[in-house]
Amino acid sequence: MSKSTVLNAIHRARGARMVDFGGWDMPLNYGSQIDEHHLVRRDAGLFDVSHMTVVDLRGEQVRPFLRKLVANSVDKLKAPGKALYACMLNEAGGVIDDLIVYFMAESWFRVVVNAATRDKDLPWIEAQAKPFGVTVQERPELSMIAVQGPNARAKFASLLTADASAAVLGLSRFGAVEVAGAAIAGAPGGVSAAASFGGPLFVARTGYTGEDGFEVIVPEADAVALWEALERAGVGPAGLGARDTLRLEAGMALYGQDMDETVSPLEAGLAWTVAFDEGRDFNGRSALEAQKAAGVPRQTIGLVMDEKGVLRHGQPVHTASGVGEILSGTFSPSLGRSIALARVPAGDVGAVEVDIRGKRVRVRVVNYPFVREGKAQPGVLA
Amino acid sequence: MSTVPADLKFMKSHEWVRADGGNRYTVGISDHAQAALGDLVYVELPSEGDEVSQGAGCAVVESVKAASDVYAPLSGKVVAVNAALADAPETINAEPYGKGWMFVIEAADPAQLDGLLAADAYAATLDG
Numbered sequence: 408m409s410k411s412t413v414l415n416a417i418h419r420a421r422g423a424r425m426v427d428f429g430g431w432d433m434p435l436n437y438g439s440q441i442d443e444h445h446l447v448r449r450d451a452g453l454f455d456v457s458h459m460t461v462v463d464l465r466g467e468q469v470r471p472f473l474r475k476l477v478a479n480s481v482d483k484l485k486a487p488g489k490a491l492y493a494c495m496l497n498e499a500g501g502v503i504d505d506l507i508v509y510f511m512a513e514s515w516f517r518v519v520v521n522a523a524t525r526d527k528d529l530p531w532i533e534a535q536a537k538p539f540g541v542t543v544q545e546r547p548e549l550s551m552i553a554v555q556g557p558n559a560r561a562k563f564a565s566l567l568t569a570d571a572s573a574a575v576l577g578l579s580r581f582g583a584v585e586v587a588g589a590a591i592a593g594a595p596g597g598v599s600a601a602a603s604f605g606g607p608l609f610v611a612r613t614g615y616t617g618e619d620g621f622e623v624i625v626p627e628a629d630a631v632a633l634w635e636a637l638e639r640a641g642v643g644p645a646g647l648g649a650r651d652t653l654r655l656e657a658g659m660a661l662y663g664q665d666m667d668e669t670v671s672p673l674e675a676g677l678a679w680t681v682a683f684d685e686g687r688d689f690n691g692r693s694a695l696e697a698q699k700a701a702g703v704p705r706q707t708i709g710l711v712m713d714e715k716g717v718l719r720h721g722q723p724v725h726t727a728s729g730v731g732e733i734l735s736g737t738f739s740p741s742l743g744r745s746i747a748l749a750r751v752p753a754g755d756v757g758a759v760e761v762d763i764r765g766k767r768v769r770v771r772v773v774n775y776p777f778v779r780e781g782k783a784q785p786g787v788l789a
Numbered sequence: 790m791s792t793v794p795a796d797l798k799f800m801k802s803h804e805w806v807r808a809d810g811g812n813r814y815t816v817g818i819s820d821h822a823q824a825a826l827g828d829l830v831y832v833e834l835p836s837e838g839d840e841v842s843q844g845a846g847c848a849v850v851e852s853v854k855a856a857s858d859v860y861a862p863l864s865g866k867v868v869a870v871n872a873a874l875a876d877a878p879e880t881i882n883a884e885p886y887g888k889g890w891m892f893v894i895e896a897a898d899p900a901q902l903d904g905l906l907a908a909d910a911y912a913a914t915l916d917g
Binding site: 424435436439440441648652715716717719737738740764 | 827853854
């Protein structure tokens with residue numbers, strides 16, 4: 408039996424095609440995932456991401472704990488209200504999960520982890536937290552709504568009182584702020600059932616689409632009212648199908664498909680998320696250092712196919728350095744052709760071909776992200 | 790929910806067949822199939838003149854989500870293909886039983902039609 412978010416009935420009322428995703432009954436699309444993709448690239452789209460797991464970490468030793476737990480350095484988070492993308496590694500340097508860390512206060516950090524990995528993440532985090540005296544509190548009573556697209560910030564802010572609007576529009580990238588529920592309940596465009604809107608709203612300028620926008624964490628009891636207010640403000644719903652094509656165009660990894668516990672972040676194209684800062688003994692550090700010293704055996708590359716067809720997970724990839732496989736592959740609605748991430752042996756890959764149902768098709772190796780803020784990146788469209 | 794046109798015959802694998810007279814049969818995929826696949830982005834059709842055999846793959850429809858074989862519901866010769874689908878595969882999403890038709894077979898053995906599902910029997914396979 409799949410779990411449902413509090414927005415489940417709204418998805419169904421909007422005609423969503425529902426699928427199981429990480430044990431959750433979630434909307435795949437509301438008719439056309441390509442239309443929803445373009446909506447986010449060109450205007451503003453609304454995603455229910457309440458299946459994601461919000462975990463609050465509290466205690467005097469939270470920062471030292473996170474220095475050990477994740478491979479990116481939480482010391483980059485200098486001011487409260489800043490967020491960091493990071494991988495949580497095991498001792499072998501494999502990726503247990505990827506997550507976002509929000510610095511709320513010196514004794515309170517919030518992390519958001521994947522739904523599909525929740526059951527292994529929580530025991531791991533709890534075990535790691537114990538020596539630091541850090542409490543680990545899951546927040547299942549919080550919902551999460553992502554508003555993404557070039558007009559997303561303005562449309563969301565239009566629901567807020569002047570002060571709150573200024574606060575969220577003043578956020579820099581990866582910045583977050585909490586605003587009182589009254590900021591939306593009392594505003595002219597906001598939630599009409601003012602008395603019933605509790606809040607607060609946690610608003611972060613983050614996302615998984617390659618567009619500007621916010622991810623909003625809201626009490627479950629307020630999620631439907633917020634969703635409907637955003638629809639009235641002209642933001643249309645978008646499903647997991649569009650979310651997947653948007654994030655892959657943006658070159659963002661999907662846990663379980665692009666990396667897992669058998670892959671190090673250095674092999675997953677995530678070396679930029681690993682901080683080898685002096686003297687910080689994070690989980691997996693010695694394994695990663697050994698891998699670097701010996702030579703990282705595999706690499707993740709971006710592929711574009713100019714011929715018809717769609718690159719898909721598991722297809723063999725033939726390169727001069729050996730055979731690998733497609734990790735995430737899809738049709739890119741923004742580019743009108745197929746794109747993929749592939750893991751192949753290290754070295755000069757030369758000319759690359761993908762085996763698509765028995766037929767070898769030439770593909771081009773390109774730097775990714777493929778698309779950023781509505782624009783194809785240099786070299787992607789040859 | 791989708792309605793299944795009563796004048797068509799179906800395969801369990803969601804292809805439909807319409808008798809056009811003169812031993813010609815038009816083939817497409819059902820509304821249920823297009824909805825399950827989602828937005829189509831490529832269609833690979835047989836060529837005119839190809840011989841196809843019942844139950845064998847002779848076309849491919851590819852959506853953002855998945856690639857799926859289309860099986861020949863009848864044996865025979867392909868005498869027409871819907872070339873417009875190459876530039877507008879989404880026509881199948883919009884009108885699976887109309888402008889989204891895929892190809893026409895001149896049947897070698899029209900009696901094979903009797904082995905296909907009537908509309909109500911096909912509709913019954915979609916429940917539950």
